[in-house]
Amino acid sequence: MRFIWPLPLYRFLSIIERLELEKNILDCGAGGPQPPLGLFQEYGYETHGIDISKGAIKLSEEFAKKHNMKLNIVEGDMREIPFDDESFSFVFSLNSLCHLTKRDTTRAIGEMMRVLKPEGHLLVDFMSTESSYHGSPSLGKEVGVGEFQYIDDDGVAVLHSFHSEGEPEQYFAGMKIIQTVKTITENLSGPSSTIDVRIEYYSTKQV
Numbered sequence: 001m002r003f004i005w006p007l008p009l010y011r012f013l014s015i016i017e018r019l020e021l022e023k024n025i026l027d028c029g030a031g032g033p034q035p036p037l038g039l040f041q042e043y044g045y046e047t048h049g050i051d052i053s054k055g056a057i058k059l060s061e062e063f064a065k066k067h068n069m070k071l072n073i074v075e076g077d078m079r080e081i082p083f084d085d086e087s088f089s090f091v092f093s094l095n096s097l098c099h100l101t102k103r104d105t106t107r108a109i110g111e112m113m114r115v116l117k118p119e120g121h122l123l124v125d126f127m128s129t130e131s132s133y134h135g136s137p138s139l140g141k142e143v144g145v146g147e148f149q150y151i152d153d154d155g156v157a158v159l160h161s162f163h164s165e166g167e168p169e170q171y172f173a174g175m176k177i178i179q180t181v182k183t184i185t186e187n188l189s190g191p192s193s194t195i196d197v198r199i200e201y202y203s204t205k206q207v
């Protein structure tokens with residue numbers, strides 16, 4: 001069976017496929033019904049993932065079993081990654097850092113850098129303050145600058161964080177940013193249009 005994966009994954013793959021580093025990769029926030037690690041497994045990478053949610057891990061295990069994949073996704077918190085220093089050539093986290101406060105984002109990206117090998121590559125993305133969801137009442141009250149939180153039906157706090165232009169650069173000390181990609185998606189299918197703006201940062205760990 002062939003899958004279609006989110007575009008940032010192909011952009012990352014096209015960068016790392018040109019490198020001569022060991023093919024092992026870690027996804028932080030790796031769970032869900034179509035776990036992104038599947039793409040890298042298709043290209044011969046040894047994959048590892050962590051996710052904080054048992055439910056998301058279960059969904060990824062069902063996907064892996066159905067498609068005969070071994071993705072190695074375990075329970076873990078990206079603010080304290082359960083792997084040794086310099087374990088991975090490649091690390092990524094998509095659509096997941098947006099659920100952390102900015103203070104925790106600093107911690108999580110620091111952890112991703114710790115487990116990266118020298119010259120290893122990192123991809124992370126952020127939701128932009130230019131998105132129409134930024135400040136939307138449905139995301140709850142503002143608990144910090146660009147940080148919104150509501151309590152869901154199960155009583156669990158759900159946080160969304162948004163970054164302004166250039167703001168994420170603070171997270172990349174010790175890394176060299178090699179590319180940023182800003183995507184603007186206008187969705188016109190609903191009763192009123194929405195704009196989703198995301199910024200991807202591709203970086204490498206300096207020796």
Ligand SMILES: C[S@@+](CC[C@H](N)C(=O)[O-])C[C@H]1O[C@@H](n2cnc3c(N)ncnc32)[C@H](O)[C@@H]1O
Pocket residue numbers: 028029030031032034035036050051052053056076077078079093094095096099
């Ligand atoms: C919107 S989903 C995205 C899943 C996947 N990255 C994708 O793009 O399909 C966000 C995931 O991040 C996980 N997550 C949130 N906070 C986390 C943390 N501190 N450590 C690890 N995973 C976390 C959630 O459980 C959830 O599975």
